[in-house]
Amino acid sequence: MSITTFPDGGRSAAAPTSQLTTKVTMPALTGMKRQAKPITALTAYDYATSRLVDEAGIDMILVGDSLAMVVLGHDNTLAVTVDEMLHHTRAVRRAVRRALVVADMPFGSYHGSLSGAVANAVRFVKEAGAEAVKIEGPRVELVRALTAAEIPVVGHLGLTPQSVNRMGGYRVQAKTAEAALQLRAGAQALAEAGAGAIVLEGVPREVAALITADLEIPTIGIGAGPECDGQILVLHDILNITFAHHAKFVRQYADVSAVIREAVEQYREDVEHRVFPSDEESYHLPAAVRDAVETAEVAGIRPV
Numbered sequence: 001m002s003i004t005t006f007p008d009g010g011r012s013a014a015a016p017t018s019q020l021t022t023k024v025t026m027p028a029l030t031g032m033k034r035q036a037k038p039i040t041a042l043t044a045y046d047y048a049t050s051r052l053v054d055e056a057g058i059d060m061i062l063v064g065d066s067l068a069m070v071v072l073g074h075d076n077t078l079a080v081t082v083d084e085m086l087h088h089t090r091a092v093r094r095a096v097r098r099a100l101v102v103a104d105m106p107f108g109s110y111h112g113s114l115s116g117a118v119a120n121a122v123r124f125v126k127e128a129g130a131e132a133v134k135i136e137g138p139r140v141e142l143v144r145a146l147t148a149a150e151i152p153v154v155g156h157l158g159l160t161p162q163s164v165n166r167m168g169g170y171r172v173q174a175k176t177a178e179a180a181l182q183l184r185a186g187a188q189a190l191a192e193a194g195a196g197a198i199v200l201e202g203v204p205r206e207v208a209a210l211i212t213a214d215l216e217i218p219t220i221g222i223g224a225g226p227e228c229d230g231q232i233l234v235l236h237d238i239l240n241i242t243f244a245h246h247a248k249f250v251r252q253y254a255d256v257s258a259v260i261r262e263a264v265e266q267y268r269e270d271v272e273h274r275v276f277p278s279d280e281e282s283y284h285l286p287a288a289v290r291d292a293v294e295t296a297e298v299a300g301i302r303p304v
C-alpha cells in the first residue's frame with residue numbers, strides 16, 4: 001500500500017475513490033495553485049460531519065474557532081479555549097483520511113510570547129493530529145518561529161474575527177488604497193516568513209485578486225471574490241444550521257435545519273401516538289421462554 005493512499009474499508013459506499021484518495025498536504029496546495037486547480041475548503045468540528053466532508057472530496061478541513069459560535073453558542077469567537085479546540089480537532093482527525101486538517105489557534109493562545117505561542121501550536125500537532133495551524137493577522141515573527149518548529153501555518157488576513165473589538169464589528173476590510181496596500185504587504189511578508197497558504201476574509205474582490213497574483217502560495221477566500229486560489233465557507237452556513245443572518249458571501253446549499261426539525265417532530269409525534277417503536281422494531285423472546293417467564297414466580301429469584 002502506498003503511504004499516500006488509504007484503504008476504504010468501513011467507509012460508506014458513496015465515498016469516492018481514485019484521485020480523491022491521495023492525501024492532501026500543505027505543499028500539495030501550492031502545487032494545486034501552480035496547476036490552476038481550485039482548492040476546496042470547509043470548516044468542520046466533529047467526527048460525523050468531518051467524515052462526510054472528507055468523503056465528499058474537500059481538500060482542506062479547518063477546525064475553525066467559529067465553532068465557538070456555531071457549535072458552542074457564544075456571541076463571537078473570543079471565548080473558545082485551547083482545550084476546547086483540541087477536543088474538536090481530535091474528533092475531526094479521527095474522521096479524516098484525505099483532506100488537510102488545519103486547526104485554528106484560538107484568541108489568546110498566540111498573542112503573548114513567541115515561545116508560548118509555539119508551545120500551544122505544538123499541542124495541536126502532537127495531541128490532536130493537526131497538520132497545520134491557522135493564525136490571524138500579519139504576525140510575521142510568529143510564522144517564522146512556527147515554520148522553524150516544523151509546523152505548517154495558514155495565515156488569515158482581512159476581516160479577522162478575533163479582532164472584532166478592535167474593528168468595532170465585522171466589517172469588510174482594505175477598502176481604501178492605503179489599507180489595500182497594507183494588506184498586500186502583510187500577505188507578502190507572511191509568505192516570505194514561510195506561511196503555506198493565506199485565508200483572505202471580507203476584502204474587496206479586486207484586492208484579493210492582486211494578492212493572489214502577488215503570491216506563489218495559495219490564497220483561500222471567504223467573502224473575497226472568485227479570483228482566490230481556493231474558497232472556504234463555514235459548514236453550518238452552507239447547511240443553514242446557524243440560527244443567524246447569513247453574510248452576503250454565503251451560499252446556502254441545503255436546509256438541514258428543516259430536515260432535522262421535521263425528523264424530530266415526526267419522532268415526537270410517533271412516540272406520543274405510540275406508533276414508535278413498532279413490533280418489527282422490537283426484540284422478541286422465543287415462545288417457550290416467553291411462556292416460562294410469564295408463568296414463573298418472580299419471588300425468590302435473585303436480581304442480577
Ligand code: KIV
Pocket residue numbers: 043062063064065066067104199201222232233234
Ligand atoms: O473559524 C473559521 O471558521 C474561520 C474561517 C476562515 C472560515 O476562520
